[in-house]
Amino acid sequence: xxxxxxxxxxxxxxxxxxxxxxxxxxxxxxxxxxxxxxxxxxxxxxxxxxxxxxxxxxxxxxxxxxxxxxxxxxxxxxxxxxxxxxxxxxxxxxxxxxxxxxxxxxxxxxxxxxxxxxxxxxxxxxxxxxxxxxxxxxxxxxxxxxxxxxxxxxxxxxxxxxxxxxxxxxxxxxxxxxxxxxxxxxxxxxxxxxxxxxxxxxxxxxxxxxxxxxxxxxxxxxxxxxxxxxxxxxxxxxxxxxxxxxxxxxxxxxxxxxxxxxxxxxxxxxxxxxxxxxxxxxxxxxxxxxxxxxxxxxxxxxxxxxxxxxxxxxxxxxxxxxxxxxxxxxxxxxxxxxxxxxxxxxxxxxxxxxxxxxxxxxxxxxxxxxxxxxxxxxxxxxxxxxxxxxxxxxxxxxxxx
Ligand SMILES: [Zn+2]
Ligand SMILES: [Zn+2]
Numbered sequence: 001x002x003x004x005x006x007x008x009x010x011x012x013x014x015x016x017x018x019x020x021x022x023x024x025x026x027x028x029x030x031x032x033x034x035x036x037x038x039x040x041x042x043x044x045x046x047x048x049x050x051x052x053x054x055x056x057x058x059x060x061x062x063x064x065x066x067x068x069x070x071x072x073x074x075x076x077x078x079x080x081x082x083x084x085x086x087x088x089x090x091x092x093x094x095x096x097x098x099x100x101x102x103x104x105x106x107x108x109x110x111x112x113x114x115x116x117x118x119x120x121x122x123x124x125x126x127x128x129x130x131x132x133x134x135x136x137x138x139x140x141x142x143x144x145x146x147x148x149x150x151x152x153x154x155x156x157x158x159x160x161x162x163x164x165x166x167x168x169x170x171x172x173x174x175x176x177x178x179x180x181x182x183x184x185x186x187x188x189x190x191x192x193x194x195x196x197x198x199x200x201x202x203x204x205x206x207x208x209x210x211x212x213x214x215x216x217x218x219x220x221x222x223x224x225x226x227x228x229x230x231x232x233x234x235x236x237x238x239x240x241x242x243x244x245x246x247x248x249x250x251x252x253x254x255x256x257x258x259x260x261x262x263x264x265x266x267x268x269x270x271x272x273x274x275x276x277x278x279x280x281x282x283x284x285x286x287x288x289x290x291x292x293x294x295x296x297x298x299x300x301x302x303x304x305x306x307x308x309x310x311x312x313x314x315x316x317x318x319x320x321x322x323x324x325x326x327x328x329x330x331x332x333x334x335x336x337x338x339x340x341x342x343x344x345x346x347x348x349x350x351x352x353x354x355x356x357x358x359x360x361x362x363x364x365x366x367x368x369x370x371x372x373x374x375x376x377x378x379x380x381x382x383x384x385x386x387x388x389x390x391x392x393x394x395x396x397x398x399x400x401x
Contacts, residue, residue: 004360005103007395012388013101018092021383027092034088035081037378042081045375048234050076050125072125079121080129083351084377087114091384107359107384112352119344127180130343131312133350136369138308140357143364156299159307164295166307166314171268171291173317177324181313185224185265187291188272190283205276206283213273220269221262228261260301268294305368359385 022030050073054061061069090110098105121129142153152158173179175187190206208216236253272290280286298307323338358365358373362385365373374382 007392008103011391011395012106015101015387015391016095017101017106017384017387018095020387021380027096031085031089031092034378034380035085038085038088038376038380039078039081041378042084042376043077046073046077046080072122075120075122076125076129079118080376082117082120083111083114084380085114086117087111087355088377088380090114104356106356106388107381108352108356111355112348115348115351118347118351128182130347131181131309131316132368132372133347133354134312135305135309136354136366136372137350138311139305139366139369140354140364142304142308143366153304156302159302159304160296160299163298163307163310164292166310167295168288168292169314169317169321170310171294172288173313173320175287177317177320179313179317179320181316183313184261185220185268185294188269188287205273207269207273207276213270213277217266217269217273221266224261224265225258228258229255231257231261256301256303260297263297263300264294267297305366308366355381359388362389 018027018030022033025033050069054069087110090113091107094105094110095101118126118129142149152162170179170183171185171187174183175189188207191209205213205216211219232253232255235257239252268290271293272286275281275286275289276283281289326334326338329335329338354365354369355373358370358381362370370382
């Protein structure tokens with residue numbers, strides 16, 4: 001780090017990146033362009049995330065619901081584009097006002113202040129945006145060189161245990177508190193018709209009526225297999241679109257999500273049905289054990305990005321449980337702490353940190369995090385990162401000689 005500070009003070013602090021990154025354009029022209037292109041880029045980038053999943057549901061959607069979805073899409077696009085465009089404006093403004101670069105004015109502070117515009121985004125899309133940004137931060141932590149990160153990232157067994165714990169918290173949180181945010185499956189709920197019939201529910205599994213446990217399991221696995229297959233196809237198409245030889249991209253098609261979804265659901269439902277049938281414990285405890293067992297699927301299909309996402313949702317579930325537990329507290333200070341809107345500050349910090357790491361040490365950023373930052377800023381942040389990395393490389397090369 002001391003070495004990096006020396007390189008920064010001697011070589012990066014005096015670089016006028018305005019002259020290099022937006023060559024031929026004044027800062028004012030560049031700011032106007034960045035507002036226009038960031039808006040277009042985010043509107044395009046959010047179509048697959050927010051509008052495509054709605055297309056199959058259009059025939060059953062009401063006019064009001066459709067209007068709501070379109071407003072969510074527009075507010076999310078405008079919010080995200082302003083985060084990036086204001087960040088770009090501040091990069092130029094800070095460079096002009098301060099006359100030189102400081103470590104945290106190059107990217108961290110512009111991204112931090114720009115990120116406050118995220119509060120224009122409506123719920124529940126806001127929560128999804130937060131989750132992806134926090135996932136990026138956990139991803140960076142897991143890729144770092146410290147002892148904790150190295151221990152976790154080098155051991156599949158430790159990752160599986162963490163994933164099992166997170167899976168328990170997430171499915172429990174979703175079932176009990178209706179927690180938002182995408183997860184691999186939706187939790188099983190007891191069938192209310194049989195719920196009242198205590199004698200019957202003791203003899204049979206109370207998750208479904210009129211079909212056997214085997215049929216219930218098969219229906220779920222089939223449903224999640226096709227959902228995962230759709231995701232695999234979309235990801236293969238996206239990868240192929242980025243390659244020059246499209247055929248090579250299609251040949252690399254891998255059935256990852258289809259297998260992951262079906263195995264996760266298979267383990268979860270089979271354990272839940274089995275424990276309910278043998279009447280091992282109350283349904284709530286059986287559900288918790290089944291959610292934990294489902295996490296075992298991570299061992300066969302590991303992915304650091306998914307683990308980071310599970311950690312974020314796991315913390316969210318824990319926080320919901322804590323809030324629910326302390327909801328009736330009489331302590332005034334605890335009440336304020338529980339109801340404080342932490343995301344107001346945490347999101348800008350996460351945004352500033354991710355952008356700063358991407359510019360200074362891009363090897364610690366995940367491909368998903370890099371993709372989101374580039375799409376939102378219309379590749380502006382990639383240009384600064386490339387410039388900084390090129391200078392660092394040149395300096396190290398000179399020092400070797
Ligand atoms: Zn500029
Ligand atoms: Zn069953």
